Amino acid sequence: MKEEIIRIENGVKYQAQTQLLKDVTLRIYRRELCGLIFDALSEGSALLSILKGNQRLDKGRLYFNEARRGLEEGASLFKQNVFAPQYGWQLSDELTVEDAFLMTGDRFIKSGNILTREISYVFEAFQISIPFRQKLSGLSYLRQLQLQLVMAYRQDFKIIILENLASFLNEQDLERIMELVVLMKQKGAAFVMVDNDESVLPRYADNISLMRNGRTVHILSREEFRTGSISSRLLGSKGPSGTGGFQINKQPSRQPWVLELAQVKAEGLKPVSFGIGKSEKVVFLDKEGYFGERLVRLLQGKEKLQGGEIYLNSSPYRPKDSSDATKKGVCVIGENPILPGGCLLHNLSGMDNLLLPLYIKNSGALIRKQHEASIIKEARDYFTEEQLLSTVYSLDPLVRQKLAYYKWYLYYPHLVVCVKPFSGTVYNMRRFTEEIIQKYIERGISVLIITPNISEACAFGGRIISLDSES
DSSP states (O other): OOOEEEEEEEEEEEETTEEEEEEEEEEEETTOEEEEEESSHHHHHHHHHHHTTSSOOSEEEEEETTEEEOGGGHHHHHHHHEEOOOSSOOOOTTOBHHHHHHTTOTTSOOSHHHHHHHHHHHHHHTTOOOOTTOBGGGOOHHHHHHHHHHHHHHTTOSEEEEEOGGGTSOHHHHHHHHHHHHHHHHTTOEEEEEOSSTTHHHHHOSEEEEEETTEEEEEEEGGGOOHHHHHHHHHOSOOOTTSTTEEESSOOOOSSOSEEEEEEOOTTSOOEEEEEOTTOEEEEEOTTSSHHHHHHHHHTTSSOOSSSEEEETTEEOOOSSHHHHHHHTEEEEOSSTTSTTSSSOTTSBHHHHHHHHHHHHTTTOOOHHHHHHHHHHHTTTTOOHHHHHSBGGGSOHHHHHHHHHHHHHHHOOSEEEEESTTTTOOHHHHHHHHHHHHHHHHHTOEEEEEESOHHHHHHHOSEEEEEOTTO
16 A cells, blocks of 8 residues: 655645736655646746745645645644755865765764765665765766655665756666666655656656646646656646647637748648737747757747748748848747757957947947946846857856856847757756746747747646647
């Protein structure tokens, strides 16, 4: 018989005057991994914050070890029993693996050989190998995570949260972590997992809870883990005939559109029609990875229309090339934009990369010193002056990611197209990407996100347009 640790029934959470979570049901059992998929980033963040003990439910019923507990106890219960690893530990250069075990409290005997034997026993039990004298600051992401997981187990945390492992672990390291998770499950640990890579949860979860519009809409068993099943249950049923195989969720009937595709045809697909409004975020779920690529090429003038018409602010849109597309107000951020050949010029400074599009937009009519001072002041929340004046190739990946997205925030186009925005990113880069896309919306810039990943599509929220794999 399953041993239930936590149960939430009809959970409700308010943020300001908004009911963020409306009817959440969640069950977490010993020796199981529960997967979570959300259709909106804000809802997922709210539930995870509750599970970590950072917030409490406003309404609903809470059970711990099958006993009813008051909602006011929730935060302390979760703090005592739930552990969430920190990715990219900010640790002293001098602390070692052995020091980390000493810091876990009086569960360990704090003396020489006895402590060494204790660590050896734990590592052997979980089949991991990390030198005891290894400096924590020098550990890889894999070893950091392995160490934190076994420390959490030894501190008797009942539930461990795993967030977006596939974004900072390669396939081999992810498999090694999940082998450790299996061993910990056998010893009674429970796990909650969320991941932007839609292939991860079906491979490892024992059940998956789907949340849509703040409600738990399905709890899928292992037998129901076909990606197609998850996609259809989260996004709804197949779109009506005449949408060209697309599934359009809540398309508002407003005109004029910033960008409109009217019966646009690409090779191998039926004509497609949809629109994007001003300050609207639309996620294009391109499961086959084919039409998204065609659409970007059409928007950049690299491919000719085979049929239909594209309109930008109600006027026909047919750019001559990508430079002309940018001048017209359609900017593209490709996959992995921080790599050479992406949307940054690595031999120029960060400031040069921010100013260059503005020079083109204003036909060179800019006073450099005046605009440099203005950008340094406006962008101080994202960059230091030293970073802006350094060449791009000398900057770390997070700063490059910020430059790639921030330059279009300054440029202020009609539409920004983001292709696979989480591809190749680690946790802090994803957080910035989510933040700056929201900044685009607040500034009045429309955003089209193209991704083949259902979890990534749902993480961004907004309207989702899904291409049927059958079409």
